[in-house]
Amino acid sequence: MSFQNTLEFAQALDLADPLRKYREEFYFPRVGGKEVIYFTGNSLGLQPKRTQRFVDEVMTDWKELAVEGHFHADKPWWDYHERLAAPLAKVVGAKTAEVTVMNTLTVNLHLLMVSFYRPTKKRFKILCEEKAFPSDQYMFQSQVKFHGLDPEITIVEVKKRKGEHHWRTEDVIEKINEIGEELALVLIGGVNYYNGQVFDIERITEAGKSVGAYVGWDLAHAVGNIELKLHDWGADFAAWCSYKYMNSGPGNASGVYIHEKYLDRKDIPRFEGWWGTKKETRFLMKPEFEPMPNADAWQISNAPVLSLAPYLASLELFEEVGMPPLIAKRNQIVAYLEFVLHEIDKEVESTFEIITPKDRGCQLSVFLHGEGRSLFDFLMSNGVITDWREPNVIRLAPAPFYCSFEDMYRFGQLLKKGILEKV
Template sequence: MSFHHSLEFAQQLDAQDPLAKYREEFHYPQHNGKDVIYFTGNSLGLQPKRSQKFVDDVMKDWKEMAVEGHFYAEKPWWDYHERLAEGLSKIVGAKKEEVSVMNTLTVNLHLLMVSFYRPTGKRIKILCEEKAFPSDQYMLQSQARYHGFNPEDVIEEVKKRDGEHFWRTEDILDKINEVGEELALVLMGGVNYYNGQVLDMEAITKAGKEVGAKVGWDLAHGVGNVKLNLHDWGADFAAWCSYKYMNSGPGNASGIYVNESYLGQKDIPRFEGWWGTKKETRFLMQPEFDPIDTADAWQLSNPPILSVAPYLASLELFDEVGMDALVQKQKSIVAFLEFVLKEIDKEVDSTFEIITPEERGCQLSVFLHGEGRPLFDYLMKNGVITDWREPNVIRLAPAPLYCSYTDMYNFGQILKEGILSK
């Protein structure tokens, strides 16, 4: 599509957008009585209006039934989390039984590494991307030390080429083959938090498996953002948070995927707890663990229902819209944002450098050469909520469920005003 740099054109795109009505499903922070332009769904998604009822229902059941709510609530707490599995399986490209909801992201990655990082002989190494998200780095380092290794001897990083801001797939594949029979685990962020790059997860998974390694994905920035096919790709495991593109609320429950080939196994290495046992035998209080035949076997304790409730509310929205429609708008609105940035760049004495490659989801990361933190502060003071990363990068994530093309145009005008007002 050919874009035009005008408010009227942006409004025309909104009028033609089949997802435009979903803006009314969300609450927006206000600035001078107007909705803000919200670019930080890659950090915390906006609150769906329907979330309140889901939480209120749980509070009402707790008030009126107390412990009996586990079995007699309209949505009994006993199996509440199971209601999320089908919707999540569609979003991550998995079978329903391969998905579960529990804990938080880094907790789940640690638990999954118990099962899938099993160093033996010379196969001890872990492959990740250079400058992975700090929590992933800390997790991998601590796992290496737990197994008695020096992290520097075990963790291999795939680096970007000099002068480039993204990873090349061929470099990742070459590194996998170079480490080869020493490689125990590939664990990377499927969508990079800093530059917004979507890695070729299918090719990387295939290459890792071919050298005999297990392959897992941190999908904090991937779930609800890009099209995933974890089962068909043959990934061993994955985990994600739910409060970014999934709009479930701050610090909310995480999700996991475990490939069906590992389900129903009693002898798989795993930290185990009561809620991972089969429902039929759970209250018999048996001394031996009897795993559920699904990814729920990795659950330790009963899920936090007040945390899971808004996640279920958001999943209703995703189920109504479908990932294909979301991805279609995502591509269009991000392309329009890129167009707006380039048009503004022509009008001001600054240079914008988009460091996000074409393999991307909702996010554009932009170097603002010649600009500093005062420009970010100007944006925030004028109703644009975005994210600043040192030294001079802003991350812009126009989530397709609630961002509009008019937002993109208006952002460009505010950006231009901020630069020219110096």
């Protein structure tokens, strides 16, 4: 398609958008009385309007049923989390039994490393990407120290090539093969938070497993954003937060995937708790742990129902639409945003450098050469909610559920105005 940087063209794209009605399913903040242009769904998704109904339902049951809500609510609390597994499995490309929801992201990664990071004298190294998200870095370091190992020796980072802004899959695979029999675990962010790059999960998983390592994925920026086939790709485990593209609310519960070959086994090392034991015998208070036959065996405590209610509300939207239409719109709207950036670049003296490779999801990370923080401040004060990263990068993530093509056009005009006025 040949794009045009005009309001009329952007509005025509919106009229042809099969997902356009879903914009009305979300609440937008306002600046100056107008809905903002929201580019930070990669940090916190907007609130679906139906969320309130799901939360109110739990609150009403708590008010009217109290403890009996565990078993007699319309959606009983004791198995509330089970309602999320099937729709989530479709989003991540897994079997329903392989998915559960519990805790928060880094907590779950720690718990999964109990099962999948079992260092020996020979096989003990962890492979991750250079400058992984700080939370992952801290997790790696603390896990390695917990096992009495030296992080400097144990944690191996795959680096970008000099002068490049993204990783090459062949470099990741080469490093995996180089470490070989010393490699215990590959754990990488499926979509890099800074540059928006989508890693080749299938090929990297295959490479890691070929040398005998476990392979897991931090999918915080991937779930609800890119196509995932975790079961078919053979990933051992994965975890993700739910408040970015999944729109479940700030700091909300995390999803977990564990490949079916590890399910319904008592010989898997893990930290265990009451909610991971079989439902049929849970209230018999037996001293022996009998694991649930699915990923719920990794649950420790009972589910935080008030947190899960917004997640279930959002998953209802994903069930209605499905990932293929979301990905189709994502591709088109990101391509249009890229076009608009290049068109504005021709009209101003600054130079925009898009550091996100073509292997991407919703996000474009843009170096604003010659510009400073004042441009970001101008955009924010004019209703463009975006994200600034030092030294002069803005991250733009037009989530397909609620962003419009007109938003992309309007953003371009505000960007040009901010540069030309040199605020």
